[in-house]
Amino acid sequence: xxxxxxxxxxxxxxxxxxxxxxxxxxxxxxxxxxxxxxxxxxxxxxxxxxxxxxxxxxxxxxxxxxxxxxxxxxxxxxxxxxxxxxxxxxxxxxxxxxxxxxxxxxxxxxxxxxxxxxxxxxxxxxxxxxxxxxxxxxxxxxxxxxxxxxxxxxxxxxxxxxxxxxxxxxxxxxxxxxxxxxxxxxxxxxxxxxxxxxxxxxxxxxxxxxxxxxxxxxxxxxxxxxxxxxxxxxxxxxxxxxxxxxxxxxxxxxxxxxxxxxxxxxxxxxxxxxxxxxxxxxxxxxxxxxxxxxxxxxxxxxxxxxxxxxxxxxxxxxxxxxxxxxxxxxxxxxxxx
Amino acid sequence: xxxxxxxxxxxxxxxxxxxxxxxxxxxxxxxxxxxxxxxxxxxxxxxxxxxxxxxxxxxxxxxxxxxxxxxxxxxxxxxxxxxxxxxxxxxxxxxxxxxxxxxxxxxxxxxxxxxxxxxxxxxxxxxxxxxxxxxxxxxxxxxxxxxxxxxxxxxxxxxxxxxxxxxxxxxxxxxxxxxxxxxxxxxxxxxxxxxxxxxxxxxxxxxxxxxxxxxxxxxxxxxxxxxxxxxxxxxxxxxxxxxxxxxxxxxxxxxxxxxxxxxxxxxxxxxxxxxxxxxxxxxxxxxxxxxxxxxxxxxxxxxxxxxxxxxxxxxxxxxxxxxxxxxxxxxxxxxxx
Numbered sequence: 001x002x003x004x005x006x007x008x009x010x011x012x013x014x015x016x017x018x019x020x021x022x023x024x025x026x027x028x029x030x031x032x033x034x035x036x037x038x039x040x041x042x043x044x045x046x047x048x049x050x051x052x053x054x055x056x057x058x059x060x061x062x063x064x065x066x067x068x069x070x071x072x073x074x075x076x077x078x079x080x081x082x083x084x085x086x087x088x089x090x091x092x093x094x095x096x097x098x099x100x101x102x103x104x105x106x107x108x109x110x111x112x113x114x115x116x117x118x119x120x121x122x123x124x125x126x127x128x129x130x131x132x133x134x135x136x137x138x139x140x141x142x143x144x145x146x147x148x149x150x151x152x153x154x155x156x157x158x159x160x161x162x163x164x165x166x167x168x169x170x171x172x173x174x175x176x177x178x179x180x181x182x183x184x185x186x187x188x189x190x191x192x193x194x195x196x197x198x199x200x201x202x203x204x205x206x207x208x209x210x211x212x213x214x215x216x217x218x219x220x221x222x223x224x225x226x227x228x229x230x231x232x233x234x235x236x237x238x239x240x241x242x243x244x245x246x247x248x249x250x251x252x253x254x255x256x257x258x259x260x261x262x263x264x265x266x267x268x269x270x271x272x273x274x275x276x277x278x279x280x281x282x283x284x285x286x287x288x289x290x291x292x293x294x295x296x297x298x299x300x301x302x303x304x305x306x307x308x309x310x311x312x313x314x315x316x317x318x319x320x321x322x323x324x325x326x327x328x329x330x331x332x333x334x335x336x337x
Numbered sequence: 338x339x340x341x342x343x344x345x346x347x348x349x350x351x352x353x354x355x356x357x358x359x360x361x362x363x364x365x366x367x368x369x370x371x372x373x374x375x376x377x378x379x380x381x382x383x384x385x386x387x388x389x390x391x392x393x394x395x396x397x398x399x400x401x402x403x404x405x406x407x408x409x410x411x412x413x414x415x416x417x418x419x420x421x422x423x424x425x426x427x428x429x430x431x432x433x434x435x436x437x438x439x440x441x442x443x444x445x446x447x448x449x450x451x452x453x454x455x456x457x458x459x460x461x462x463x464x465x466x467x468x469x470x471x472x473x474x475x476x477x478x479x480x481x482x483x484x485x486x487x488x489x490x491x492x493x494x495x496x497x498x499x500x501x502x503x504x505x506x507x508x509x510x511x512x513x514x515x516x517x518x519x520x521x522x523x524x525x526x527x528x529x530x531x532x533x534x535x536x537x538x539x540x541x542x543x544x545x546x547x548x549x550x551x552x553x554x555x556x557x558x559x560x561x562x563x564x565x566x567x568x569x570x571x572x573x574x575x576x577x578x579x580x581x582x583x584x585x586x587x588x589x590x591x592x593x594x595x596x597x598x599x600x601x602x603x604x605x606x607x608x609x610x611x612x613x614x615x616x617x618x619x620x621x622x623x624x625x626x627x628x629x630x631x632x633x634x635x636x637x638x639x640x641x642x643x644x645x646x647x648x649x650x651x652x653x654x655x656x657x658x659x660x661x662x663x664x665x666x667x668x669x670x671x672x673x674x
Contacts, residue, residue, distance in 0.1 A: 073467060086588075130410060131564045132563055132564040133562030133564065134564065186436065191531075191533040192533065194529055195528050195571070196529065196564075197532075198532050198568075226469055226615055227471065228468070228533060229536070229612075229615070230532065230535040230536065230568060230569075231567060233567045234567025237566055238563075258470055271611075277599075279563050
């Protein structure tokens with residue numbers, strides 16, 4: 001995937017900061033690619049980079065406008081089309097992580113053709129996937145799983161890639177969602193593949209590798225989310241993880257987008273082992289990652305300490321305190337040969 | 338969906354009878370729509386209807402050639418294209434239940450355009466689906482679940498629709514796969530929707546209904562199948578079944594298409610209740626349906642009696658002995674108001 005950098009991030013009228021998590025993810029992990037953000041009236045997200053018009057962004061070198069806001073269903077609201085057309089007319093390519101193809105919207109297709117610009121549908125893969133086979137592959141795999149959507153699975157996986165590499169191990173982040181694909185410039189949004197191929201996509205993403213190589217696979221959704229659990233299960237089966245980390249947002253009270261209570265961390269551990277054992281009977285939980293962004297430092301340290309003690313596992317916030325204890329636990333359980 | 342009847346069923350070079358289960362399903366449930374079958378050299382399936390050339394089928398009134406053979410991955414082998422083009426040239430429409438769109442194959446698209454024929458991609462729905470919400474809907478629902486793919490879930494559901502209607506209840510078969518869609522002329526192949534929408538498709542398929550109305554929903558795959566369990570889980574969550582029937586083929590030793598052992602019926606009951614409780618805590622197993630086609634009558638009766646006794650549930654072969662005991666059990670547990 002060749003998306004020209006740097007980017008202007010379009011936040012639209014995101015209803016809350018989590019709705020702009022694609023933009024925020026690119027800013028947090030690839031700040032050097034982002035010249036600014038473009039927000040519409042009513043936008044409730046802010047990535048804390050300069051607010052720029054399309055023209056000002058181009059003056060700062062922007063080559064592509066990345067639509068950094070998503071919603072359940074992955075549709076493109078009609079009132080965003082004018083901004084996208086204006087970006088194309090002004091000389092920017094456009095990339096999105098929505099389910100809908102940009103080129104399927106006539107005004108956008110026409111503007112791209114007229115101005116010779118590229119459209120990137122990051123969520124939609126052109127790979128011809130096989131169905132999953134369940135056959136064991138060489139190499140080690142870690143999957144981040146969640147009590148919910150949007151609770152830190154991608155950040156934990158990206159931080160673990162860094163942490164494992166810093167510890168001298170071979171490790172690769174494997175993106176399974178549109179933001180991860182934008183950040184790592186490879187991968188497949190598994191929630192956008194045809195349903196029969198979820199496990200097959202996970203197998204394709206994480207092929208056989210050296211025996212001591214870690215694939216750190218970005219999890220999706222939750223086995224307990226009534227909208228998306230099928231994606232989570234197929235990803236778990238295809239990933240065949242040797243190890244997993246449970247990700248959780250301790251201040252959330254209902255699951256994202258639906259009126260369902262959150263499962264407990266222990267329920268997620270138990271179900272992940274029960275389901276994951278189908279393709280890897282040795283699957284084990286090696287730790288917990290909490291997203292404590294909503295808490296002050298004292299409250300964060302208290303909940304991290306308490307949660308770790310309750311479960312007898314290392315418990316970190318990958319952003320606030322880093323993944324050191326998770327890397328140590330992984331090395332302890334899977335010693336280098 | 339308007340597919341002109343009657344049909345010539347194309348079996349290609351199906352590697353075994355199960356590979357032609359789409360054709361066999363249409364023959365078994367809609368024999369009056371089928372004038373004959375067309376088989377290529379090497380075909381190991383036989384639907385026991387007349388072998389006809391395209392011309393002979395047209396002479397008997399055929400309007401559409403239905404590709405009645407499927408494979409894991411849902412691709413169209415290149416050596417079938419000539420037969421499909423010949424059917425179009427001779428005046429037949431063509432329908433398939435594959436993942437690939439017929440119109441995406443240039444020779445087929447061109448032949449259809451030249452001869453003014455229709456192409457039907459039964460597995461691919463044009464419905465714009467919502468994501469699943471998990472909200473409880475009025476009406477009663479029964480889902481057939483399986484120890485494996487291709488073990489009798491669709492036949493059990495179709496037989497239950499008939500049996501419930503014969504008992505005076507309101508009941509509708511809800512098709513979730515290409516063969517079910519061909520038979521019932523409505524529904525959605527849930528294995529072919531974008532992964533984020535599996536549960537949403539199941540909710541769409543089985544909308545709110547009268548309090549004593551039964552939707553009998555065709556199951557897909559198995560929660561224990563390493564290729565397709567994600568589809569099975571999303572379908573279970575979206576269907577919110579009040580009742581389920583476990584379907585099983587008692588002579589099978591490994592799961593279809595992969596080297597995995599079959600789960601036990603009890604494992605399927607326990608996991609279906611554990612997973613299904615997320616969207617319907619009152620979910621219960623009301624019986625077992627065995628596909629005993631491979632057994633003689635005495636062996637079939639023995640395994641039915643033994644399996645029912647082991648699990649304390651009614652156990653039938655819906656085709657060999659009918660679904661009477663399942664209907665009775667459903668009426669006992671869900672008495673009419």
